[in-house]
Amino acid sequence: MKKCKGCGRELQIIDPQNWGYTPKIEGDYCYRCFRIKNYNDLVVIDTSIDGVKFEQQVVDLIHKQDEDDHFFYLLDIFNLNASRIPNLEKSLNPSTSTIVINKVDLLPKAVKLKKIATYLESLFASTGLAGVKIIFFSKVNKQGIDELLKAVKKFKNNYFIGRTNVGKSSILNSLITALDQTPSIVESPFLNTTIDLIRLEYNNITLVDTPGIIEKNSFTSLIAPSELKYLYFKKELKQVTFQIDQPQTFVYGNLFALTLKLSSPRDIHFYQNPMVNLHRTKPANFESYLNKNFTTLHPGLLCQESYQQKQVVLNEKLWYQKIDVFVQELGWVSFLLHPKDEVWYFVPAKNSNLLVETRKALI
Numbered sequence: 545m546k547k548c549k550g551c552g553r554e555l556q557i558i559d560p561q562n563w564g565y566t567p568k569i570e571g572d573y574c575y576r577c578f579r580i581k582n583y584n585d586l587v588v589i590d591t592s593i594d595g596v597k598f599e600q601q602v603v604d605l606i607h608k609q610d611e612d613d614h615f616f617y618l619l620d621i622f623n624l625n626a627s628r629i630p631n632l633e634k635s636l637n638p639s640t641s642t643i644v645i646n647k648v649d650l651l652p653k654a655v656k657l658k659k660i661a662t663y664l665e666s667l668f669a670s671t672g673l674a675g676v677k678i679i680f681f682s683k684v685n686k687q688g689i690d691e692l693l694k695a696v697k698k699f700k701n702n703y704f705i706g707r708t709n710v711g712k713s714s715i716l717n718s719l720i721t722a723l724d725q726t727p728s729i730v731e732s733p734f735l736n737t738t739i740d741l742i743r744l745e746y747n748n749i750t751l752v753d754t755p756g757i758i759e760k761n762s763f764t765s766l767i768a769p770s771e772l773k774y775l776y777f778k779k780e781l782k783q784v785t786f787q788i789d790q791p792q793t794f795v796y797g798n799l800f801a802l803t804l805k806l807s808s809p810r811d812i813h814f815y816q817n818p819m820v821n822l823h824r825t826k827p828a829n830f831e832s833y834l835n836k837n838f839t840t841l842h843p844g845l846l847c848q849e850s851y852q853q854k855q856v857v858l859n860e861k862l863w864y865q866k867i868d869v870f871v872q873e874l875g876w877v878s879f880l881l882h883p884k885d886e887v888w889y890f891v892p893a894k895n896s897n898l899l900v901e902t903r904k905a906l907i
Contacts, residue, residue, distance in 0.1 A: 549728040550577025552740030552753070563739060572728070577737070586734045586769050598755040599631060602705050605754070606635045614699040615641045616692075617673075618706035618715065621660075622650050622781065624906070626872040626899045627707045629757055638676035642695055643668070644704075646711040649682040650781050655907055663906055683714050684778065693722050701750045708756030709776050713738060716753050720744065729753055734769060761897045763799055763873055766845050774820055774843035775873045782818035787811050793830045793890075795823040796874050797843040800891055800898070801851075803827050804877075807884035815907070816875040830890065849892040856887040856900055868906055872899040878907065 545554045549572045553564035564574045571578070576587040606615060615636060620627040645664065648657065657680050664678055679695070681688035696702045696719065704712045717727035723746045731737070742753040763775060774797065786792070789809035795801040797820060804812065816822060821841050825833050834841075838848055856869060863883050868876040871889075881902075891898050 547740070547742075548572070548574040548577055549742070550574065550581060551738055552742040552755075580734065580737060599629070599757045602703075602754055602757065603631060603635050605703060605705075606632070609640060612700035613640065613703065614695070614701070615703045615705055616644050616695075616715075617641055618644045618646055618704060618710040618712055620707075620710045621645050621647050622875065623710075623873055625870045625901060625903065626759055627710050629707060632705065632757075633671055633673055636673060636676075638673050641673065641676055643673065643676055643678045644681050644688070644692065644715065645678060646681050646715065648680045648687060649684040650777075650779075652781060652783060652907070660906065663904070681711075681715060683711070683718050686718070689718055689722055693719060696749055696751065700748065701752065703752045703754060705754050706756065707759050709759075710756070712753055712756065716744070716751055719751060720746070723747070723749075734772065759872075761872065761895055761899060763843070763895060763898075766849070766892060766895060767799075767843055768846055771843045774817055777817045777819060779818055781815050781875070784814040784816070784822060785811055786814075786824065791827050793825050793827045794877075795821075795825065795830065795833065795841075796871075797821050798834055798838050798841040798845055799843050800871060800874060801830055801889060802869065802871065802877060803830075803888040803890070804879075805886040805888070806879070807882050810879055810882075813878040814875065815878070820874070845892065849894060851890040852893050852896045853888055853890050854896070854900075856889065856902065858885060858887060859902060862902060862904065866905040867902050868904070870899070870901055870903055876906070878905050 547554055548564055551574060553574060555566050555569055555574055556564045557566060557569050559565055566574045573581060579585045579587050617636060661678060668674055668676060679688050679691050704716055706712055713729040713731045717729050720727045725746055729742060738753050738755050740755060744751045787809060788804060788806060791805040793801050793803045814822060858881060862881050865881060866878060867881045868878050869887055870876045889900055
């Protein structure tokens with residue numbers, strides 16, 4: 545049965561509300577992928593995606609691997625903590641795996657990748673992936689393409705795995721172009737463009753695109769497709785610095801707010817999408833600010849929600865060190881941590897388990 549080149553599903557002409565539908569079976573793409581590829585328009589399919597099934601499918605591939613298989617585990621440098629998949633990391637073997645850190649062009653130009661590499665090596669040192677090879681990649685400036693091309697030529701079957709929107713399809717299309725072929729996989733900011741395995745064979749090399757494993761607690765279910773550009777973007781990170789000497793709340797669109805109650809005056813560095821509205825206010829003014837400006841803020845919720853206030857656990861082992869407070873899909877905030885500091889945040893109640901955590905400073 546013929547499969548869609550964009551998402552991997554079998555093409556069918558019977559049910560317009562199911563995966564793989566196309567009005568013309570002789571085409572290469574289903575109607576959904578055709579609209580995404582040519583018009584950047586998402587056709588909603590009234591069938592749920594089983595994220596648990598996707599993850600188990602990838603784990604099964606890893607467990608059944610043979611000597612001809614290699615796995616490229618993709619991570620997003622901007623959304624690093626949330627793009628990790630612990631279940632996969634437990635299954636991967638460092639001798640048959642490569643970590644690909646994608647979107648490194650988003651980092652400020654002054655950042656040295658050698659320092660980031662040291663950080664990542666330390667990050668994975670205590671996991672089953674200690675010593676794994678790491679490749680930095682950027683489609684924008686073609687960084688890492690030669691190294692990645694050299695790596696895939698060593699193995700017959702090359703699987704690209706990772707969360708939704710870490711850039712698997714984009715990297716594969718870059719590789720296909722480097723192999724002097726025409727790229728065919730659909731790239732988009734929409735979640736789960738790829739929904740089945742897509743196998744591409746070139747001169748005894750097989751490249752396999754796998755379904756993205758859905759990120760838990762993502763904002764994507766609470767915003768309109770037009771707002772995805774505020775979470776998945778292509779411009780260099782914006783660094784914004786404030787000096788604060790009293791409790792302050794920083795509001796990201798109307799999605800999220802971070803309150804810093806620091807024990808002494810300090811510089812605070814925000815690393816974020818330059819398109820996101822970041823507003824500074826007093827904690828007592830947060831609610832009135834949202835009520836007054838809710839419909840004009842980006843990224844924005846589909847409708848007004850109730851918010852929960854939660855406290856970030858600050859590890860005393862990080863006292864007197866520069867830390868990041870990482871916020872899933874929105875970036876991070878860096879400052880020197882002192883013992884009596886407090887960090888709180890407001891998050892929509894429907895997304896109360898959003899990943900917000902501290903780490904040693906990445907930059």
